[in-house]
Amino acid sequence: MNKRKNLLNQQLSLLQSSSILKFDAEVSLIPGMTKLTLGEPDFNTPEHIKLAGMNAIEENHTHYAPTAGELPLRQAAAIFLKEKYDLDYKPDSEILVTAGATEAIYVALFGLLNPGEKVLIPTPIYPGYIPVTILSRCTPIFIDTSSNHFVLSPEMIQEAILEHGESIKAIVLNYPNNPTGVTYTRDEVVNLANELKKHDLFVLSDEIYSELTYSGSHVSIAKYLPEQTLLINGVSKSHAMTGWRIGLLCGPAEIIQEINKVHQFLITSTATMSQKAALAAFTDGINDAQLMKNEYLKRRDYVYERIQKIGFTCPKPNGAFYLFAKIPEGYIQDSMSFCVDLAQKNKVALIPGDSFGPGGEGYVRISYAASMKTLITAMEKLTNYIENNKKTDIV
Ligand SMILES: Cc1ncc(COP(=O)(O)O)c(C=O)c1O
Incomplete structure (x- = not known):
């Protein structure tokens, strides 16, 4: 068996299965667990979108869709991106439905x-x-932003480029950020764009949480760096549509046309009925995120206040639905051991910060995509743990 395993793509041995999903699966086995682990909206998909999906099946939209996505969907996505973020993408050549x-x-x-x-x-x-x-067969180069309140600065980019030079092909941005909830103001985006403009690299900007920006508006780096940017967005978080599997990849036509080959040979096209549902999301549902956002905001404020009271420190998130909180001194500092101990003793599950790369150790991610009732229970359990498990109490 081992011999056969050795015949596989060797890169596979370098991959680890998602530690978030693994941790979630393990804690889910413990009866009575209150979970603030997963990154998906607890809301259901809005009714009018579900109806569009059901009608699509009724009307036999059950065949292959065009590889790049149904044109009306790409047109609606282009209008959505224009109205919301003032971006100009041509539906027929610069947008892929993924x-x-x-x-x-x-x-x-x-x-x-x-x-x-x-x-x-x-x-x-x-x-x-x-x-x-x-x-x-490439190498991720991590830039630890923890010393700067999890904010990437132009100086950090300069430093990394100085060290790694021309072999850098791309930089990934993700804001609002999972797991920190940090996002960028217009000035910060412009400063990053001005720095990135100087370098011959692509920017993969994952803005999937853009509709969940709390104060101020989301500013896409694609606005300031259209030639270099590949923009990611979609309906998973904005419209509580994680199970429908619809995303967007947007960028300059000549790049998108080439990348379309990868997409075509990988999946042919996304599910046709899901595309009809996403069309409803980007048209009649263009502002659907607002109601959910109002709820998330209340929950953010509640959890933020509660965790501060018991000694966690954390940047106040301005987007997404996570808090990234530093484990208070005097408690187990290793984030995995802390989360395991907390789950076993008080039956509340948070994600260990080290799942998110350098700078995450010593932190926990708290997802507030959960009902207020669940959040209240979780905060009571967490408070109880903190009251009873100071290191001096541990034998
Ligand atoms: C930053 C980020 N990008 C992408 C994804 C995946 O999104 P999707 O469900 O649309 O594939 C997630 C999911 O949690 C995410 O947090």
Whole structure:
């Protein structure tokens, strides 16, 4: 058996299965667990979108769709991106409809990378960019932003480029950020764009949480750096549509047309009925995120206040639905051991910060995409743990 395993793509041995999903699966086995682990809206898909999906099946939209996506959907996505973020993408040549943001990440990086190249990845960050980088025989170069309140600065980019030089092919941005909830103001985006403009590299900007920006408006780096940017967005988080698997990859036509080959040979096209549902999301549902956002905001404020009271410190998130909180001194500092101990003793599950790369150790990610009732229970359990497990109490 081992001999056969050795015949596989060797890069596979360098990949680790998602530690977030693994941790979630393990804690889910413990009865009575209150979970603030997963990164998906607890809301259901809005009714009018579900209806569009059901009608699509009724009307037999059950055949292959065009590889790049149904044109009306791409047109609606272009209008959405224009109205919301003042972006100009041509529906027929500059937008691909992908199977969630996940496939957009995969096809973009696979399409860009040649063996031996490097990808700059500011951390802590959603780990989904790493496997395709490794499978492409490339190296992720992490930029730890924890010393700067998890904000990537132009200086950090300069430093990384100085150190790694021309082998850098791309930089990944993700804002609003999973796991920190940090996002960027217009000035910060412009400063990053001005720095990135000086370098011959692509920017893969994952803005899947753009509609969940709390104060101020989301500013896309694609506005200031259209030639270099591959923009990722979609309906998973904005419209509570994680299961429908619809994302967007947008960029200059000549790049998107080439990347479309990867997408075509990988999945042919995304599910036709999901595309009809996404069309409803980008047209009649263009502002659907607002109601959910109002709820998330209340929850953010509640959890932020509660965790501060018991000694966690954390940047106040301005987007997405996560808090990234530093474990108070006097408690287990290793984030995995802390989360395991907390789950076993008080039955509340948080994600260990080290799942999100350098800078994440010593932190926990708290997802507030959960009902207020669940959040109240979780905060009571967490408070109880903190009251009873100071290190001096541990024998
Ligand atoms: C930053 C980020 N990008 C991409 C994804 C994946 O999104 P999708 O479900 O649309 O594939 C997630 C999911 O949690 C995410 O947090």
